[in-house]
Amino acid sequence: MPRTILIADDDPHIRQLLAFALAKAGLDTCEAEDGEATLAQVAAHAPDLVVLDINMPRMDGLEVCRRLRASGEIPILFLSSRDDEIDRVLGIELGADDYVVKPFSPREVVARVMAILRRTAARPPVMEDGAQPIRHGLLLLDVEGWRADWAGGEVPLTVTEFALLRTLATMPAKVFSRDAIIDRLHGPGFAITDRTIDSHVRNLRAKFARAGGHDLIETRAGIGYRLGACVGEAP
Missing domain, CATH: 1.10.10.10 (Winged helix-like DNA-binding domain superfamily/Winged helix DNA-binding domain)
Structure with a gap:
């Protein structure tokens, strides 16, 4: 079954751009325009990964990440509007899996999403008696x-x-x-x-x-x- 990616960004142009690029890669998408809507979409659709903008109204991405991490381990790819190392490092320390700085190439976002999904689905080679811990x-x-x-x-x-x-x-x-x-x-x-x-x-x-x-x-x-x-x- 196709994996579902939640695109959380207050800019409708960015959401449309990423939805198109992710769809071309064979992924389903849903969208949220602010932090509160992001949490609601995660609860309603249980997406496989969240592309999460840091600067959003009605709860910024960092707070959304904190709340998601308090309740589960859904993969998160941060979008940052500034090349600000403090924001990026803080996002990773809150539990994000990766980040992309705006302006970005949609192909780069897709590549990073696919890399995270591969890690999610990855399994070590199975031995004769099954994979060993x-x-x-x-x-x-x-x-x-x-x-x-x-x-x-x-x-x-x-x-x-x-x-x-x-x-x-x-x-x-x-x-x-x-x-x-x-x-x-x-x-x-x-x-x-x-x-x-x-x-x-x-x-x-x-x-x-x-x-x-x-x-x-x-x-x-x-x-x-x-x-x-x-x-x-x-x-």
Whole structure:
């Protein structure tokens, strides 16, 4: 079945432009013109992804993102009207999966939407006995159910956060550069900044720290990231 994308922007021209481009890519769309309408559309249609403008009336995109993240893990692609790194980093730290700065190419938005949807639908190769979970100390990743547990309790993650953590956990001894992580998440040549990866890592650390996992990811100065010791006996 076609995936449904909610386009949330107060500019009808942008909504029309993106709806046309996404339809050409085989995706269904629905629209919202402000923040309150966005929340109502998510409740009514359960879209597979939200393209969310930051600057909207009747609740801005950042607040919409906060509320969506409080109730679920629907993928979010932010649209920012300014090339403002503070807005972009804050959006990622609130749980957005990616962002595009206006003015943008509709093809770029479609490419980023498709990349997020591929991560949502991605599954590792199935072994003879089925895909195996990844366990590292107190960390357990259910790669088929897209669930992360620490010491037996679930830690809710966004699609991008889970994909990043799975990348590190599949090779726990390897130090991944930021470029290598970007390639694993999006494919070679995908335009995204190192600061975005840093923001996702901060989110992961904060979420697991609240669950008691304070050494989840190690930073190797000048190189990148690797999975931490995750010491302890699994429950």
